[in-house]
Amino acid sequence: MAEFANIRTHIDENIAVIELHRPDVLNALNRKMVTEIVTAMEIYDRDEQVRVIVLTGSGRAFAAGADIDEMANDDSITLELLNQFAEWDRLALIKKPTIAAVHGFALGGGFELALSCDLLFAADTAEFGFPEVNIGVMPGAGGTQRLTKLIGKTKALEWLWTGERMSAKEAYELGIVNRVIAPELLYEETMRFAKKLAKQPPLSVRLIKEAVNKAVDYSLYEGMQFERKNFYLLFSSEDQKEGMAAFIEKRKPRFQGR
């Protein structure tokens, strides 16, 4: 594994855990940290040992936004030339399931990062929000797009315009959060779920993720064509043979991810 300065990583069974690690600044995202997160995600995405990637924050927060000091004096052309948020596109290309385990603040870029994961588990003390508007800007790493696709235009506008903070419970009711968990058990419960998910046939998990993501962008007709091809594709896998044989023989399947 590459050397990282702003994140910590480890593997527990077949779960890769990426921990945002700038606790003294509530894990505020700087450019370097985002590069490291994306790099680690891509490494684990290719690592055969790894079935699920969990993203979490160390200290008191998930991530309290972007590092404002870093960008306060930038101009548009600098940002364009830096292509500041291009790396975020690569997050959307991760094939394995990703789970954000959020406690404390997930604000601005921190919220965008959590939203770019497939599932979101939150401590009941977690708070989400897009405060960018309060400092004269707006989300730039997918916030307006991902939030709107998740909760619809009218609700998204309200949150984005006011910059107010959303409690874990509100986020749950809006369908942003999968589970709200006592803070003491957030990590344990997330890992329990991740390990359960890791036992599912990886190719099915992967193609289901692809198909569901297409549902967001495609028309129903296009989406169904895409789904169908993936369904057919799975019939070339050993896991399909094993899964169906096990079903017929009334035994537990042993999936290999092939």
Add this chain to the structure above:
Amino acid sequence: MYETIHYEVRDRVAWLTLNRPDKLNAFTEQMNKEITKALKQAANDENVRCLVITGAGRAFCSGEDLGGVTEEMDHGEVLRTRYAPMMKALYHFEKPVVAAVNGVAAGAGMSLALACDFRLVSEKASFVEAFIHVGLIPDAGNLYYLPRLVGHAKALELAVLGEKISAQKATELGLATAVIPKQSWEEEVQRFAGRLANMPTKAIGLIKRYLRESWHCTFEDYLEKEAYGQRIAGLTEDHREGIRAFFEKRSPSFQGK
């Protein structure tokens, strides 16, 4: 550092004393803010394992200082900006909280007492749902806590009629944990607080948390939450100590961890 309250920690108990005795400890904006701040201080202080809220002088708290009420006042905003943060901090406070009701608790002062986990009531103290007498409704969480403590019908009766509730009556209604005679007041409050401060603090916090949750979820959801709660409790040092003490046939010594 505080002007309208007095705050100190003695023997693992934080004492928060409303300290405007000449105004019967009526709330001002500053006092709301100082209470909120002190609640956060007590919550974050690992040495604190019990909080006592009481009043200096004759009264516990006479509620909002009517001296500050003007015709232009937006009552809703006052609640949102001043009272809600205070009541939320108390709602989420995961250590035992005792209201030592030394004298009258009226209006929002009564609400403050209702939001505590225990109410030790001096024999000369009383509660008054004063709001109706000035054409307002009980606020600062009052109507939320009241029916949970005394039932819907009694809550309505108390809130609408606004009659003075004596210490004795408070006991009958289930509002008071105990009524304490004047002469042993300080001693008994200290003893009760000290007892709580030596208990398994985390478990008390979890009991508070899941009792609260029980009002807001289905039975099935509750059972799942309960499993979380017991898992957390099962990981505490105090649980291990409790089990050890049980087998060693001695009294446990809980550390609040």
